[in-house]
Amino acid sequence: METENNITPGQISEEGMSCMASVKGLKENWQKWSDGHQEYQKHNPFSHDAKPATVVLQKGQEGYGRPWEGSLTEQRGKDAHVHISREVEELCEVIRNIGETRDKDGNGAHEKVTTVEFGKLFEHYVTISNKVVGILLRARKQGLVNFEGEMLWQGQDDHAVITLLQ
Structure with missing residues (x-):
């Protein structure tokens, strides 16, 4: 062999x-x-x-709580951000379509805003996404919508008015 x-x-x-x-x-x-x-x-x-x-980054340092540049984790985060941004835009479009246009302050000023009650929005949007409250919170954080309270609950807050700011 x-x-x-x-x-x-x-x-x-x-x-x-x-x-x-x-x-x-x-x-x-x-x-x-x-x-x-x-x-x-x-x-x-x-x-x-x-x-x-x-070197372990400490809270407050640049890069703390962030994935390494070029990593798959960074890419997944970017993809998620794009996806959520699209959902926020879609939510605003739904509010524009089903909401009512009113004067901003109710004093006859020329500024108009679109409003919708949470119950109505929930019924329309839940067929698109079951994350309507989370998307609303994100939209409020970005200054696109406004509503009273910290959280909206189905049934309890059906008459809460959501105002589209932009």
Whole structure:
């Protein structure tokens, strides 16, 4: 039986060469991944491989509470932000479509706003998304809508007026 060291180049078939090449490629890919993971673990404060000199960001420092730039976590956060922004825009459009236009202060001024009761909005929007209250809270945080109270509850706050500000 011949070992790998005793085989001459003329004795290896094309099939054998491609198999050796693919195994070599797999080994190189695995090593590349392994090296990258070891480097990542050196900076992971929760890993037993973390260097004692690893800089751990403190609250208030730039980058604290943020994922590494270029990481999959950062990309998922960006994707979620885009998705939520679309839902907020869609909610505002629904309010424009089903709401009533009124004078802003009720004194006959020329400024108009669109308002809708929460119960009516809930019934229309719940077919689009079951996260209507969360989206309303996000829209209020962005200054797009306004309503009384911290939270709106179905049934209890059906007559609460939601005002579209923009």
